[in-house]
Amino acid sequence: MNGRILATLFFEPSTRTRMSFESAIARLGGTTLSVGSVDACSMAKGETLADTIRVVSGYADAIVIRHPKEGAARLAAEFSSVPVINAGDGAGQHPSQTLLDLYTIRQSMPIEGTDIALIGDLRYGRTAHSLASALSLYNVRLHTLSPAGLELPETLAAELRQAGMEIVSHDTIEDLIGDVDVLYVTRVQRERFPDSASYFNVSSSYRITPEILSGAREHLIVLHPLPRVDEIDPRVDESPHARYFEQSRNGIPVRMAMLMEVLK
Amino acid sequence: MKNPESGENEGLLVRRIKNGTVIDHIAPGEALNVVKILGITGTTQEALSIATNVQSGNMGRKDIVKLTNRELSKEEVNRIALISPNATINIVRNFKVVEKKGVEIPRLIEGIVRCPNPGCISNTSEPIRSRFEVLPKGLHCCYCDWVITRDLTSHII
Numbered sequence: 001m002n003g004r005i006l007a008t009l010f011f012e013p014s015t016r017t018r019m020s021f022e023s024a025i026a027r028l029g030g031t032t033l034s035v036g037s038v039d040a041c042s043m044a045k046g047e048t049l050a051d052t053i054r055v056v057s058g059y060a061d062a063i064v065i066r067h068p069k070e071g072a073a074r075l076a077a078e079f080s081s082v083p084v085i086n087a088g089d090g091a092g093q094h095p096s097q098t099l100l101d102l103y104t105i106r107q108s109m110p111i112e113g114t115d116i117a118l119i120g121d122l123r124y125g126r127t128a129h130s131l132a133s134a135l136s137l138y139n140v141r142l143h144t145l146s147p148a149g150l151e152l153p154e155t156l157a158a159e160l161r162q163a164g165m166e167i168v169s170h171d172t173i174e175d176l177i178g179d180v181d182v183l184y185v186t187r188v189q190r191e192r193f194p195d196s197a198s199y200f201n202v203s204s205s206y207r208i209t210p211e212i213l214s215g216a217r218e219h220l221i222v223l224h225p226l227p228r229v230d231e232i233d234p235r236v237d238e239s240p241h242a243r244y245f246e247q248s249r250n251g252i253p254v255r256m257a258m259l260m261e262v263l264k
Numbered sequence: 265m266k267n268p269e270s271g272e273n274e275g276l277l278v279r280r281i282k283n284g285t286v287i288d289h290i291a292p293g294e295a296l297n298v299v300k301i302l303g304i305t306g307t308t309q310e311a312l313s314i315a316t317n318v319q320s321g322n323m324g325r326k327d328i329v330k331l332t333n334r335e336l337s338k339e340e341v342n343r344i345a346l347i348s349p350n351a352t353i354n355i356v357r358n359f360k361v362v363e364k365k366g367v368e369i370p371r372l373i374e375g376i377v378r379c380p381n382p383g384c385i386s387n388t389s390e391p392i393r394s395r396f397e398v399l400p401k402g403l404h405c406c407y408c409d410w411v412i413t414r415d416l417t418s419h420i421i
């Protein structure tokens with residue numbers, strides 16, 4: 001991969017994902033072209049994404065894109081002359097995150113036959129959508145726990161069931177903790193709630209603590225796409241169940257593998 | 265009442281045409297949507313007659329659209345299937361039906377339906393047409409994966 005050039009187009013800030021891709025290409029011997037910030041470049045001046053992509057694909061060997069609109073990566077792929085990797089499109093998909101999530105689960109246990117809980121904002125959380133879709137390729141039972149109004153979208157749930165997935169929804173964390181092998185925790189954003197009191201109510205009732213984990217299976221792993229706010233008590237970091245920092249490190253080898261696949 | 269299907273009676277509603285296309289057996293009330301889906305507006309040139317809620321022997325009521333001096337292409341015909349899968353198309357030349365065909369549901373429809381997802385990239389000023397894949401469960405947006413399962417006509421552009 002010596003000398004290969006990756007363009008990272010982030011129309012929405014995501015320092016972690018961008019750094020992770022930049023680190024991955026650097027470890028492969030390639031370099032990154034990145035746009036300082038969205039409003040410092042032509043993209044903010046009303047140029048279409050199609051034009052930006054046509055130009056940038058002449059500068060790089062592959063493009064990584066993060067965009068607030070759903071389907072932006074697909075559009076980019078139509079206009080690009082080089083491979084495009086989706087690093088998140090609106091409430092749509094986040095496939096490189098999903099691959100590293102699957103890899104992290106696989107490091108601890110075979111994916112087949114597991115019980116996996118998705119917790120948090122399952123309506124707008126694209127990491128949860130992407131992961132759920134990928135898990136429907138395996139024989140996995142999905143457990144969900146989300147605040148009212150932030151449940152898994154019905155169309156997605158229907159698709160998952162059609163793919164043969166069993167989905168069990170729960171009302172409390174105590175209700176599911178003894179039955180699952182993986183707790184996949186996502187952030188519930190304050191903006192989704194009318195006031196901070198109702199946000200606080202919800203966020204405290206979903207919080208993962210050492211006390212909650214005392215009722216868990218021994219091999220249970222706790223994952224989180226990070227950054228976390230207060231969904232996971234920092235005391236959990238010391239527990240053998242905590243895998244979220246490892247999960248985030250796994251972003252590098254997984255993204256290296258993706259880049260090798262598209263640049264070979 | 266006389267046979268409502270008879271040419272005479274129908275003739276009062278819609279005149280016979282010399283050359284063009286007669287779209288028959290349209291689901292009742294859908295004629296205007298058929299016209300809309302074909303992109304026929306007040307500014308296009310076709311002479312157009314529309315009959316709605318005509319008595320029909322085998323389906324109760326039906327709508328009919330007649331287009332003078334225009335023969336619909338296969339792609340245009342198939343758009344009609346989206347809203348009226350039982351419609352039949354008659355190509356008329358010199359007052360005779362020279363070709364009669366049913367409609368076939370297309371696999372892909374482009375630029376006819378607007379994606380209901382406000383966050384979809386196809387609803388921006390990008391130089392693309394909307395694109396939907398026709399699946400048994402509904403119309404699937406090729407950009408954002410949204411699925412339109414009902415009330416299709418309200419999404420026609």
Ligand SMILES: [Zn+2]
Nearest residue numbers: 379384405408
């Ligand atoms: Zn869409």
